[in-house]
Amino acid sequence: MKKMEDKRPELNKGTVKRLLKIITERYKKHLFLVGICLVISSVVSVSAPLFSKKIIDEYIVPLLGTENPVFDGLRNLILIMCGVFLVGIIATFIYNRLMVIIAQGTLKKIRDTMFSKMQKLPIRYFDTVPHGDVMSHYTNDTDTLEQMISQSLPQLVSSILSLIAVTISMFALSWQLTLFIFFFVIIMLRVTMSITKRSGTYFIGQQETLGKVNGYIEEMINGQKVVKVFNYEDRAKKDFDQLNENLYNNMVNANKFANILMPVLNNLGNIEYVLVAILGAILAISGKVPTLTIGTISSFLALTRSFNQPIRNVSSQANTVVMAIAGATRIFKLIDEEPEIDDGYVTLVNAKIDEKGNITETEERTGKWAWKHPHHDGRLEYVELKGHIEMENVDFGYEPDKEILHNISLYAKPGQKIAFVGATGAGKTTITNLINRFYDVEDGKIRYDGININKIRKEDLRRSLGLVLQDTNLFTGTIKDNIKYGKLDATDEEVINAAKIANAHEFISMLPNGYDTMLTQNGSQLSQGQRQLIAIARCAINDPPVMILDEATSSIDTRTEKLVQEGMDKLMKGRTVFVIAHRLSTVRNAKAIMVLEHGNIIERGTHEQLLEEKGEYYQLYTGAFELE
């Protein structure tokens, strides 16, 4: 438990300030109104016991024993009460409604900011931060924040206002008794703090262990089939039991302290009430304090009760506030992440090219593209987009001191197919990560149609590159939507054409809803191979001059792959392709094959040349056909 003590809940002041700033910035007028309504509502609720005092002291007691009691005065007071209460109710209603807008609007703002920030983050972020962590910003962290803004915040403000109002009235009645109450309040706050500190510590522990248990459940259930194959059930139960027991312990303690807080505060309030009564009675009856009448004491007692209510409210919100601020701190951390920097200024434009090769920029879609390159001296140059890629002495490492690629130089002329082969971890995928600038080179240069890719706007660079990965990511939506992902304004015809090229048309047509089949959970209703076919169609519709295929066909059986390949070969005519594959049948017809080992290109050449060299490629290749 020693370790737990260190994680004592703490309020991050910076976060609180920033959160308040976000709220106040957008809702100044709303907040102003809320403030007024809160004041009215609090004053009214504090005045309620004062009214009953007035009724008893000024109307009931004097009227007692009179022959024909006149109730006019009382009726008038009651009417006033009705009016005051009505105002209070309306004020309460207004601030409740306004708080809804403020809370939901602020949350929407935070959600949207988070997401648009996320879209700007570099791939490195997603490669290093666990996805579950990102997810929990949108779920747990926002949930607690929602609770705090919509419930705790108005509670806190109205409680404080009530406290102020009650304190003033109490002082007016008797400063001696008020001092006594203050003394008691300090005790109550002390108790609250020590209890919430404990429950807070355990609540944080509970959140942590709950995360662990849920994570474990998720991992195990997702691997349940493997668990069965290995008869691992009993061991999986044992580990689970231990985690579950830990969670239980934290949960019991957190809830125990949270549960006893209310009875403790309630009853401390009752004791305070009794003590005030006795003290007041002694003071009044002994006559030492002449201002203290019997009536004053009973109304003071009533105030004592209204004084305890807001204190209870504040205490019960303490945990929510602490947890919400912790969540907000995490959210702000995401929002403050360093975004992907893009200082590229070369853009991709539609172009018209006349017979002499002169390029002019145009608005319409011509099917021809050009790089618009504004030079520093003010000169504007247009370079036709062809797909010429060149790497020159490129070094790279994901971490500064661990270089993965060493001195890579290669080129691909428009329309050439370049293949990367080599053992896993040799750096094949890393090279493709550099071409579309998911990561930036450490040293050396990559040129696209002669332009350093660092000068090209990332969006335009990536638009000119098609990427198909081994792990296919499909999005919730129809198959058509998914293919259109490559070209948002594509017609149905174009979609079907793209699917035909990828050889996906056949199986899509077999589905009951065809192209309108809804895909959910990354297209889990399709096989891995079918998903890859859709990913290829998605890339084909985009019709990019350069394509990167990273094990794009690994899950497609070779017969189908052959068909896809035929379509792709057709599509890729006159375009540049980088292909990574283990199947040598996929890479054999490449213009040049690069054999990578430990981040170095150790061999390069055509299939035939490399076979003749009898080096690593020969070994890889003949490993397959040794028997022949």
Place this chain on the structure above:
Amino acid sequence: MIKKLAKSIREYKKQAILTPLSVAVEVVLEVIVPYFMALLIDEGINKSSIDNTVRIGIALVVFTLLSLFFGAISGMFAAKAGSGFAKNLRKDLYYKVQNFSFANIDKFSTSSIVTRLTTDVTYVQHAFQMIIRIAIRAPLMLIFSLIMAIKINLNMSFIFLGLIPFVALVLFIISRLAMPLFEKVFKKYDDLNNIVEENTSGMRVVKSFCLEEKEKEKFNKKSEEIFGLFSKAEKILAYNSPTMQFAMYAAMILIAWIGARIIVTTNSTELTTGELTSLITYAIQVLFSIMMLTMISVMLTISMASAKRIVEILEEEPSIKNSADPITKVEDGSIEFKDVAFSYIGEKEKEVLKNINLKIKSGETVGIIGGTGVGKSSLVNLIPRLYDVTEGSLLVAGNNVKNYDIETLRDAVSCVLQKNVLFSGTIKENLRWGNENATDEELIEACKLAQADSFIQEFPDKYDTYIEQGGTNVSGGQKQRLCIARALVKKPKILILDDSTSAVDTKTDKLIRDAFKNKIPNTTKIIIAQRISSVEDCDKIIVMKQGKIDAIGTHEELIKSNEIYKEVYESQTQQGGAA
């Protein structure tokens, strides 16, 4: 349904019963306290009697301390009972899922099982805690407060009777109007989270198609919808507190007006000023209890859906069970399929395997080849009894697989699944899935066979290298080799590789097969592959087509006689094939 859930209370029954009991006592005391407070004013303060004040004060303190005591223990009991119930429920669900067969898992889908074990359990736990505390407290409070009010003055308590149905009705209507909106909001939240999830895992795709803006639009649209629905729902709920205030103020005014008249006209015989104050207190308590009751009804309705989903799992019967007198030893690695047919959902029209007859001798190496979806995986999944055959019979070492003890069978038949996973933990821990008691030497031996030892040795922490969840920090090929090694640690009689070397380069693939041949010659090996090179040196190769065996033979035989095999072979060897 409730009975089924209540079974998970078990050792926390004591607390589950003591909680409502102590809550009941606490409530009684809480109701008595205002009564004594009134007495304190009437008999002590108003009569200027310090004696009375102290006497009643002491009584009050005693009650308060008792109430504190019961309040505290009920809180502790409730914490124990609630957390304990959740613990047991989670455990029951988890244990149940461990007994599920593949067919059971397919039926629910893993993500749905995960939700049931996590979110749904939390909801049901909240509901349970609510039932044993607040669901007891609120009605008791209501009843006792009413009794006390009636005791003070029967006529005055009619005010209560008028207000109760009004408040109950309004609050009920508010919650019923807001609830369907909240349900919609939750669904939209799922959609929103789904977008986030897809974007975090598919960020490469988003960025490479430059669709950040489109995704933002998609997200903002959903976010806007949530904002709209949520605001609408919360705006309805915003009527709650003004309604409560209205009822409270109305009660105060009515009590004050009528009470004052009674006191004055009867000269304090029917009602005293102290009693008037306590009547107001009781009125507030009654109204709050009603608010609690409506809240409980909403919460219970929400958790009902969760409870249903949980019970579905608890009531699911595992579709594969041990036979009565199971065989506990698998003699050798021979396999025989006799007229086997198989369908995932047990329907004849949707058979994925038909008319399978096949004999495999112990120690043989068998390759299986065929397009996607022809039933290769289904065929091998039957051998360790991951699914049961629909028709026909399947023998391992001469005995029907249904007669074996399942654990014995699966220990003897090691299957490297197509969709394989590594678990968070060190490489050693992952390998020991195969055999808990395997020595380090045995692990290294298995890794050498699977050609994994060389790359493991290159890791700084070697065999103690930590594998992240899902094995994200090793490459696809490394993952596959670790999975093969893990299967080898079992020292199985039959080893099945279901497309397990697709990400491994051809050379390493060959080395693995050579190692199998030389080091574990007595193990039956079944290899499903896309590459001809992975199966061509097998003792026999099975070509599958649409759930049937199209041909069985050696590489040389099939290349001459089988169309499918020839076509696949040519697609992989054309052009430079003759070189």
